[in-house]
Amino acid sequence: MKKGDFNIMSNIKIIESLKADLLCVIGQFFKLLTKGSNVAQNAILNCISGAIILLYVIGDRLGYSFITIDEEIKDKLKLGIIEEDEVEKDGKDLSRLYSHLKKRE
Numbered sequence: 001m002k003k004g005d006f007n008i009m010s011n012i013k014i015i016e017s018l019k020a021d022l023l024c025v026i027g028q029f030f031k032l033l034t035k036g037s038n039v040a041q042n043a044i045l046n047c048i049s050g051a052i053i054l055l056y057v058i059g060d061r062l063g064y065s066f067i068t069i070d071e072e073i074k075d076k077l078k079l080g081i082i083e084e085d086e087v088e089k090d091g092k093d094l095s096r097l098y099s100h101l102k103k104r105e
Contacts, residue, residue: 015061022054074101 029047077098088094
């Protein structure tokens with residue numbers, strides 16, 4: 001086996017592990033939402049941040065830079081704002097997230 005082949009296999013194994021971790025985090029998130037208690041607030045925040053981190057790392061492993069992912073997110077937000085997505089109409093969530101991301105630049 002060539003060194004390059006080993007790196008590809010290692011990368012695939014890591015991606016599969018990250019995907020499994022993501023499913024576990026999402027499952028835990030949904031489970032916490034059913035509890036509805038204030039005790040779960042930190043755990044819910046932990047799940048949200050963990051899922052975002054896992055998705056960025058999976059994207060990176062698949063060859064997308066963090067900047068590319070950020071730009072794609074901003075493009076999707078702009079589109080949702082322009083098309084007046086239901087979430088945008090109800091509370092301007094997309095606009096607020098877009099503004100937050102723009103401030104980080």
